[in-house]
Amino acid sequence: xxxxxxxxxxxxxxxxxxxxxxxxxxxxxxxxxxxxxxxxxxxxxxxxxxxxxxxxxxxxxxxxxxxxxxxxxxxxxxxxxxxxxxxxxxxxxxxxxxxxxxxxxxxxxxxxxxxxxxxxxxxxxxxxxxxxxxxxxxxxxxxxxxxxxxxxxxxxxxxxxxxxxxxxxxxxxxxxxxxxxxxxxxxxxxxxxxxxxxxxxxxxxxxxxxxxxxxxxxxxxxxxxxxxxxxxxxxxxxxxxxxxxxxxxxxxxxxxxxxxxxxxxxxxxxxxxxxxxxxxxxxxxxxxxxxxxxxxxxxxxxxxxxxxxxxxxxxxxxxxxxxxxxxxxxxxxxxxxxxxxxxxxxxxxxxxxxxxxxxxxxxxxxxxxxxxxxxxxxxxxxxxxxxxx
Ligand SMILES: [Zn+2]
Ligand SMILES: [Zn+2]
Numbered sequence: 001x002x003x004x005x006x007x008x009x010x011x012x013x014x015x016x017x018x019x020x021x022x023x024x025x026x027x028x029x030x031x032x033x034x035x036x037x038x039x040x041x042x043x044x045x046x047x048x049x050x051x052x053x054x055x056x057x058x059x060x061x062x063x064x065x066x067x068x069x070x071x072x073x074x075x076x077x078x079x080x081x082x083x084x085x086x087x088x089x090x091x092x093x094x095x096x097x098x099x100x101x102x103x104x105x106x107x108x109x110x111x112x113x114x115x116x117x118x119x120x121x122x123x124x125x126x127x128x129x130x131x132x133x134x135x136x137x138x139x140x141x142x143x144x145x146x147x148x149x150x151x152x153x154x155x156x157x158x159x160x161x162x163x164x165x166x167x168x169x170x171x172x173x174x175x176x177x178x179x180x181x182x183x184x185x186x187x188x189x190x191x192x193x194x195x196x197x198x199x200x201x202x203x204x205x206x207x208x209x210x211x212x213x214x215x216x217x218x219x220x221x222x223x224x225x226x227x228x229x230x231x232x233x234x235x236x237x238x239x240x241x242x243x244x245x246x247x248x249x250x251x252x253x254x255x256x257x258x259x260x261x262x263x264x265x266x267x268x269x270x271x272x273x274x275x276x277x278x279x280x281x282x283x284x285x286x287x288x289x290x291x292x293x294x295x296x297x298x299x300x301x302x303x304x305x306x307x308x309x310x311x312x313x314x315x316x317x318x319x320x321x322x323x324x325x326x327x328x329x330x331x332x333x334x335x336x337x338x339x340x341x342x343x344x345x346x347x348x349x350x351x352x353x354x355x356x357x358x359x360x361x362x363x364x365x366x367x368x369x370x371x372x373x374x375x376x377x378x379x380x381x382x383x384x385x386x387x388x389x
Pocket of ligand 1: 128
């Protein structure tokens with residue numbers, strides 16, 4: 001690899017070789033592939049062709065921060081359109097994953113790289129070793145940066161977020177030696193040679209990841225009979241992470257998931273309550289559980305809330321705005337709403353009586369549509385004994 005060269009003439013030059021980005025490729029790793037093609041180490045390559053970003057390009061996460069100026073420079077040099085290059089960034093998820101994405105906010109369902117000078121110390125870049133092995137031209141996918149991308153749906157295996165030989169997080173711009181393949185800068189291990197850890201093909205978590213990717217790609221989500229924007233859905237999803245993980249409301253949450261028991265869950269809560277700090281395999285179970293709640297919407301979500309005694313405040317606390325399809329569920333767990341009136345119960349009893357259906361507390365509860373604790377409601381209990389039935 002060529003290193004530490006100086007040639008001011010290249011400031012305005014195009015890249016002599018400019019391979020096209022591949023399907024869902026990440027901008028930064030596409031640039032690394034280009035540097036490899038020029039047999040130049042990625043840092044020297046960027047310093048040569050992009051001197052305005054000398055020594056700063058790789059010390060940032062430019063997949064999330066790339067501005068117009070950088071994209072225009074890359075566009076000129078690679079003969080790709082600015083729009084095509086923008087689509088390789090995580091910024092292009094703005095309006096889909098969240099209303100707004102900035103590198104200054106966290107908890108956005110994007111795994112942070114955590115830059116320490118030119119080295120990444122966060123486990124934010126993930127990969128499937130089998131995809132890298134199978135690719136004609138190995139490359140890193142943009143979706144692998146997302147918190148819910150914890151497994152490869154194609155290969156039914158967990159994604160990896162570190163070097164399997166020495167556990168170092170990935171810093172692809174740094175090289176261990178001159179091999180033009182993605183490898184660990186610390187020990188030289190090739191990521192494509194990492195051993196994959198299988199996920200049971202019957203695991204619901206794999207389906208959940210596929211569904212989440214589809215919602216993101218389509219930009220819409222169907223909540224029962226209502227279509228909603230994907231960013232509204234993801235804001236609800238993030239709220240439910242708090243309920244099901246940080247507040248530990250897990251009764252019945254993972255009963256459907258065959259990987260439960262094989263993976264630790266809620267093993268040791270990270271210090272900061274951020275989705276990205278949850279270990280990868282726990283994220284796998286978490287999103288499996290969450291996506292299951294949206295099946296047969298809203299029945300499963302309602303059952304989950306009832307079982308776990310989730311309140312309206314749990315469901316909506318701190319939310320910037322609450323989509324109406326979700327607030328309809330949340331309202332059911334409003335204390336006031338649950339104060340069922342004697343008239344309501346009375347009319348149900350009359351309904352059952354008219355049809356000669358045997359009356360029981362369970363039946364009344366079911367018809368009212370909510371659980372009623374008759375032990376605490378003397379005013380309702382008397383309706384059973386005062387000749388109403
Ligand atoms: Zn794969
Ligand atoms: Zn290593």
